Amino acid sequence: xxxxxxxxxxxxxxxxxxxxxxxxxxxxxxxxxxxxxxxxxxxxxxxxxxxxxxxxxxxxxxxxxxxxxxxxxxxxxxxxxxxxxxxxxxxxxxxxxxxxxxxxxxxxxxx
Amino acid sequence: xxxxxxxxxxxxxxxxxxxxxxxxxxxxxxxxxxxxxxxxxxxxxxxxxxxxxxxxxxxxxxxxxxxxxxxxxxxxxxxxxxxxxxxxxxxxxxxxxxxxxxxxxxxxxxxxxxxxxxxxxxxxxxxxxxxxxxxxxxxxxxxxxxxxxxxxxxxxxxxxxxxxxxxxxxxxxxxxxxxxxxxxxxxxxxxxxxxxxxxxxxxxxxxxxxxxxxxxxxxxxxxxxxxxxxx
Numbered sequence: 001x002x003x004x005x006x007x008x009x010x011x012x013x014x015x016x017x018x019x020x021x022x023x024x025x026x027x028x029x030x031x032x033x034x035x036x037x038x039x040x041x042x043x044x045x046x047x048x049x050x051x052x053x054x055x056x057x058x059x060x061x062x063x064x065x066x067x068x069x070x071x072x073x074x075x076x077x078x079x080x081x082x083x084x085x086x087x088x089x090x091x092x093x094x095x096x097x098x099x100x101x102x103x104x105x106x107x108x109x110x111x
Numbered sequence: 112x113x114x115x116x117x118x119x120x121x122x123x124x125x126x127x128x129x130x131x132x133x134x135x136x137x138x139x140x141x142x143x144x145x146x147x148x149x150x151x152x153x154x155x156x157x158x159x160x161x162x163x164x165x166x167x168x169x170x171x172x173x174x175x176x177x178x179x180x181x182x183x184x185x186x187x188x189x190x191x192x193x194x195x196x197x198x199x200x201x202x203x204x205x206x207x208x209x210x211x212x213x214x215x216x217x218x219x220x221x222x223x224x225x226x227x228x229x230x231x232x233x234x235x236x237x238x239x240x241x242x243x244x245x246x247x248x249x250x251x252x253x254x255x256x257x258x259x260x261x262x263x264x265x266x267x268x269x270x271x272x273x274x275x276x277x278x279x280x281x282x283x284x285x286x287x288x289x290x291x292x293x294x295x296x297x298x299x300x301x302x303x304x305x306x307x308x309x310x311x312x313x314x315x316x317x318x319x320x321x322x323x324x325x326x327x328x329x330x331x332x333x334x335x336x337x338x339x340x341x342x
Contacts, residue, residue: 012314013319014226017222021215027211031211034336035207039199051337063326066322067323068319073144075132075133075136076144076146076154079154084158084161087161091169094169094170095172098174099176101176102176105178
């Protein structure tokens with residue numbers, strides 16, 4: 001039983017080549033799609049939604065498969081993936097600040 | 112009997128899945144992460160780098176939201192004339208494909224490393240480095256085009272909002288530096304693979320750690336591509 005659990009740590013991350021090739025192909029497909037969003041001049045919320053969906057899919061596959069995060073212990077996953085969530089607070093605050101600066105500028109430039 | 116009980120508990124906690132596994136890993140009186148220390152340190156470095164790039168992208172969001180001057184048309188700024196036709200953003204699309212290709216060859220290099228295939232690992236790492244160098248070369252072309260032909264400066268440009276220049280140079284410049292450093296790292300590690308250094312060391316984990324860094328560079332580009340070039 002110990003021997004069954006051990007190889008992963010002893011030999012490192014060994015996975016079938018096929019999974020890398022599939023993810024590689026998927027990354028090309030998603031990149032092409034996100035380029036086509038621009039090529040076909042999509043605008044507004046449709047454009048922003050598609051950009052973010054393709055971005056998150058690509059980022060997710062790179063981290064999970066290429067960086068082997070999917071096969072790591074949950075303790076390491078938490079230690080690396082949870083801290084960046086703080087950034088959502090920064091992004092929220094800076095969005096409010098940017099909005100405020102914009103309105104202030106409009107106010108002072110118009111008078 | 113009691114001793115035997117303790118050792119059984121130790122053995123079983125080390126393989127616990129899910130949340131109890133998190134508690135067991137963090138509360139044991141030894142290293143929390145069952146990975147080589149170099150890999151844990153690389154992950155923590157990448158975590159800090161995530162914050163650096165996020166700060167750049169967040170400040171870019173802030174200045175783009177707050178400017179009263181229209182943002183330059185990015186799609187048109189990075190267009191190229193190919194065969195008499197003007198194709199929008201094509202330079203950036205090619206750069207994206209180059210970087211993704213390099214990420215794939217790097218993943219294969221890590222795989223070959225763990226199979227102890229010295230020749231293939233070296234070759235794939237050098238191919239990855241070559242794609243990285245190509246990317247930096249295209250970036251140099253892009254910068255030259257913007258600085259010399261479009262007159263973009265960090266403090267202003269004739270295309271629109273003045274903040275475009277500072278955001279562009281800061282974000283793509285820092286990313287380009289990361290790619291350049293990655294190319295150097297890849298060449299150094301590839302040389303060591305070829306010399307049999309990791310066969311003597313008994314592990315190819317350094318190849319995987321180098322791979323983590325390289326995939327992270329690709330990961331950052333995914334976000335830059337989405338927010339700076341496509342938005």
